[in-house]
Amino acid sequence: MVRTIDEMTPVDHACAVADSDEHLWEVTAAWLAGGLAAGERVLYFEDETAAAVLGRLADDRVPVRQAIGSGQLLVMPTARTREILSGPAGDLERLLDGHVIEATTRGWPRLRLTGETACALSPSGSADRVMAFERATERVLRRHPATRLLCRYDRRRWNDQAIDEMRRMHDTELVSPAVYDDNLLRITRNGPSSARLAGEIDHSNRLRIRTLLETMLDQTLRSHSAPTDVVLDLSSLRFLDVAGAISAVHAAEEFPSTHRLRLVGVRPRVLRLLDRCGAPFAAQLVVEAHPEPGDPQPLADPALAVPEPVES
Amino acid sequence: MVKVQATRGAEAVRLSHGAGFYGSHAELVAQLEPLARAARDRGEPLVVGVRPITEQALRHLLGDAVELIPLAQPVGADPGSGQTVASRRALQLRKLTEGGTRPVTAITEHISRFDGPDGSFWTELDAAMNVALSELPVTLTCFFPDLPLHQRILDGARSNHEQLLVDGVLRSNSGYQAPRDVLADQPAAAPDVLGPPDVSLQFGAWELHEVRAQVQQALLDGGCQLNHAEDVVLAVNEVATNAVEHGESEAELYLWTGDELVCEVHDRGILSDPLPGLQAPHPSDPKGRGLWIARQLCDMLHIWSDAGGTHVRMRTTR
Numbered sequence: 105m106v107r108t109i110d111e112m113t114p115v116d117h118a119c120a121v122a123d124s125d126e127h128l129w130e131v132t133a134a135w136l137a138g139g140l141a142a143g144e145r146v147l148y149f150e151d152e153t154a155a156a157v158l159g160r161l162a163d164d165r166v167p168v169r170q171a172i173g174s175g176q177l178l179v180m181p182t183a184r185t186r187e188i189l190s191g192p193a194g195d196l197e198r199l200l201d202g203h204v205i206e207a208t209t210r211g212w213p214r215l216r217l218t219g220e221t222a223c224a225l226s227p228s229g230s231a232d233r234v235m236a237f238e239r240a241t242e243r244v245l246r247r248h249p250a251t252r253l254l255c256r257y258d259r260r261r262w263n264d265q266a267i268d269e270m271r272r273m274h275d276t277e278l279v280s281p282a283v284y285d286d287n288l289l290r291i292t293r294n295g296p297s298s299a300r301l302a303g304e305i306d307h308s309n310r311l312r313i314r315t316l317l318e319t320m321l322d323q324t325l326r327s328h329s330a331p332t333d334v335v336l337d338l339s340s341l342r343f344l345d346v347a348g349a350i351s352a353v354h355a356a357e358e359f360p361s362t363h364r365l366r367l368v369g370v371r372p373r374v375l376r377l378l379d380r381c382g383a384p385f386a387a388q389l390v391v392e393a394h395p396e397p398g399d400p401q402p403l404a405d406p407a408l409a410v411p412e413p414v415e416s
Numbered sequence: 417m418v419k420v421q422a423t424r425g426a427e428a429v430r431l432s433h434g435a436g437f438y439g440s441h442a443e444l445v446a447q448l449e450p451l452a453r454a455a456r457d458r459g460e461p462l463v464v465g466v467r468p469i470t471e472q473a474l475r476h477l478l479g480d481a482v483e484l485i486p487l488a489q490p491v492g493a494d495p496g497s498g499q500t501v502a503s504r505r506a507l508q509l510r511k512l513t514e515g516g517t518r519p520v521t522a523i524t525e526h527i528s529r530f531d532g533p534d535g536s537f538w539t540e541l542d543a544a545m546n547v548a549l550s551e552l553p554v555t556l557t558c559f560f561p562d563l564p565l566h567q568r569i570l571d572g573a574r575s576n577h578e579q580l581l582v583d584g585v586l587r588s589n590s591g592y593q594a595p596r597d598v599l600a601d602q603p604a605a606a607p608d609v610l611g612p613p614d615v616s617l618q619f620g621a622w623e624l625h626e627v628r629a630q631v632q633q634a635l636l637d638g639g640c641q642l643n644h645a646e647d648v649v650l651a652v653n654e655v656a657t658n659a660v661e662h663g664e665s666e667a668e669l670y671l672w673t674g675d676e677l678v679c680e681v682h683d684r685g686i687l688s689d690p691l692p693g694l695q696a697p698h699p700s701d702p703k704g705r706g707l708w709i710a711r712q713l714c715d716m717l718h719i720w721s722d723a724g725g726t727h728v729r730m731r732t733t734r
Contacts, residue, residue, distance in 0.1 A: 288625055306624045307657045343628065346654055346706040373646045380709055 117245055119255045119274040121267055123282070125156070126290035126302045126340070128256060131278060132218060133160035135254045139216035140171050144252075145207035147178045149185040149219025160302075162396065163339040163369070176212075180219065189221055193240035200241065204248040217241075218254040222261055231266045238273045254278070284312055291316060297324045297331055302340035310348040317355045317365070324363065332363050339369030339394055349374075349381040356389035366390040371397045429516060431549040433542070434557045435573045435589075436581035444559055445473045448523055450584060451557055455521035456482050460555075461512050463487045465505075465524035485512070487522060489530075492731060493676070494607045496532040497718040498540030499691055503711045506548035506694065519553040526560045526569065532605075535564065539572025540604050543595040546576060548694040557581060572598070599690035604720045607729055610678065613670035620667075621660040627669050628653055634673050638734030648732045651713040652679055654706035655728045659683035676715075677734050684725035692719065 118135075122128040132148075136157070139146040148157065158179075161168040171177035180188075188196050200217070207215040221237070238255065245251050257270055271277060284291040289303040291312065297320060305313060317334065324330045336352075338344075344352075356365035370378070370393050383391050438444040448466075452474060455462045464471060465487030474484060488504040490496070512520045530537055542558065549556065560573045575593045579586040615634065619627050631652045635645035652669075659667035659681050667683040693707025711717045716731040 304625055304628075306628075306653065307661060308622045308624060343625075343649075343653075345650070345657060346709055347657070350705060372643070373650075376643075376647070377650065381705065 116249075116251070116276075117242065117253050117255075117274050118276040118278050119257065119271060120278040120280075121257045121259050121271075123259050124285045124287040124290060126287070127280070127282065127285060128258065129153075129156045129160040129340075130290070130292075130302065131256060131280060132157050132254075133164055133166070134280070135216070135218050135278070136177065137161060137164060137166045139214075139252070140166060140176060142214070142216075143212075144214040144216045145176060145178070145210070145212035146171070146216045147180065147203055147219075149180040149188075149217075149221070150182055151185050151220035152182050153220050154179050154182075160340060163302075163394070165339075165396070175210075185219060189237070193236045196237060197240040197244055200244045200251075201247070204244065204251050208248075208250065214250040214252060215248075216252045216254075218256065221255070222258055231262065231269065234270065235273070238270070242273070283316070294337070295335075296320075296327055297333065298335035298337065300337040300340070304343035305341065305348040306343065306345045307347070310345065310351060313348060314351055314355065317352070321355075321359065321363065325360070333366045333390075334359075334363065335366045335368060337369050338367050338371065338374055341371065341374055344374045344377055346377065346381060349377045349383070353378070353382050353386050353389060356386045359388045361388070364388045364390055366392065368392045369394045429551065429553045431546065431552055432555045432579065432586075433546060433549075433577050434555075434579035434581055434586045435577035436557055436559045437562050437573075438559055439562045441469070441473075444525065445470065445477070447559065447581065447584070448474060448525075449477050451521065451523055452478055452482065455555075458519070458521075460519050460521045461485055463509065463512065463520060463522040465489060465522070467525060467527055470525055487524060489527075490537075492716055494716050494718060494729065494731065495530060496537045496605065497607065497716055498537050498542075499544040499604060499694065500711075500716045500718055501541055502544030502548045503694055503717070505545065506552070507712065509549060509552055509554050510696070513552050513554065516552055519555070522554055522556045524556070524558045526558075526564060528565065531564075531566060531569070535566030535569040536572070536602055536605055538569050539576065539598065539602050542572060542576035543598045544691055544694055546595040547691050550695060557586075568602070572602070596690060603690065603722075604718070606720050606722065606727070607718055610672055613680075614673045615669070615671035617669045618666055619656065619660070619669060620665050624653060624656055624660070627656045630669065630671065631677075631679060634671050634677055635732075635734055638673060638677065640677075640734045644732075647713045648677070648730075651710035651717070651730060651732075652681070654710045655681045655717075655730065657706060659685070659726070659728075662688075673734070675734065677732050679730045679732075681728045682725060687719070687721040687726045690721075693717075 120131045122131060136146050136148060158168050168177065188199060204215050241253055245253060255274065257267060259267065280292065282290050282292050286309055289301065289305055289309050291299055291301055293299045299316060299320060320334045324334055359365060365388060370391055375391065375393055378391055383389055436447050438447060452462055462482060463485045471484060488501065488508050490501050509520060509522065510516065526538065558577065560569060564570060574591045575598050577589055578592045580589045615630055617626060617630055628649050632645055632649045635648060656667065656669065662685050667681060670680040672678040693704060693711050697704040697708055714730045714732050718729045720727050
């Protein structure tokens, strides 16, 4: 069964196949955010990825610091993640059992899990070990129905046959289609007149932005029901070069007078550049700053240490 | 209804760049005084790039009522980059002219400690000033000694100034040459050679993110503020983009880390504009803005070219 991230209501053991790093952060953050919003205890096994994932949560306006502060969101540090995943599958099974019991004891209705398993679990590229761990976690999920797990697979790492095998282990696959993804920039459409950009725009991919804007404007003009604003969500756009900024300003200037280009969730770095490139003088360009841009280095936070659950 | 729109005025707003010469310090001060008084009478800000002894003499003659605004002077480890000084001065004068709407008077004096090995600094500086200030309403008069240590200082002064001050009157200079021609005869010099770099990276048009990652890491490792680091990364990205956009497909990045970050980008392309990025680009012109912004974001940005290609050195505090 294939579902989009938005419709993943009662999912127990889901998988997602990611095309790029940006895709991984997107799907991981969506899964974690879903748990936080549902009032569940959320546990994330990081592998030098906490900055990217917590950053993406902040981009998505998820109050991630509060969630860590209140103990709702736990982040398993890289060293511990690798230690657990390089040991026998039974150790992970016991650790997860402990975490489920601890979460229940503390009154959380459910425990939601995901993590960076690919590197530590299969350094040799063998899918067998991944399958052994999949079966171990499946047993945990059966013993504790209040547990949910998302397994993510990197398409760049596995061949089609391995991916198909992994898919069969899961009742649900989460998909989030992109209109463009070159592993530096990921573009997703979230409506006829709006799109989200995640990553970096430079000389290598900036023509895509021009094309995207032209397409979105054409579609907006052709549709009677579409709004008069074309919206680009730049919450996760971490770099924009000068030519890219100028091209956005020019695109807005060439819009018909009835329509505007709105850049929303703009991070401080991109905001400063747009200011230098004449954005304040473009009448049909609206630039809205991100209300709480994520700290680009949230890792330097001692609060991330996860207490080991008491063995029961 | 006829709509009357105010324009910038019929008279073209532009730089007036003259040179004067002196045999003694007393002669210099005697020529500076009437220029300063005339600026005061016109109500123009007066900007001075002179030695302290000259400034004292001017203060003594003019009294405290006239404010002498100091003009940006060469600083840092590569003081011989005339284009960097011109870029700083253009930024400063653009503000004083309130975006090019208010006339400003500036006077400068030759200071021999900036001569460098051969005095070519002054020729690069004045050519770069002609480019960087061309659209600003600035009356700039530069004074040189009759007998400087290096003859090329005088040759450069006679080529770079549209007017020469003779007996207190500015006259058109028949020896004037456009900056491009001056720089064709005397290109911007290579800065002092540095030791082996701490980081070197070969990159192409699809590896600019590697360049940004290296520079950002070097800055943040040195305890640099995030905003400043991001601005410098943007500056280097623009220079690196030019290298792979206009030059050959492969270019090189070198980094030296210390109290400052020194960054060089080398490519094998040919420089079509001898001093790019000095003039504020027109809003409708997408080209040239990258380097112009890069110059604003670095403490020093020096571009030079030779038979091997085009080279850029940037410096910034960490």
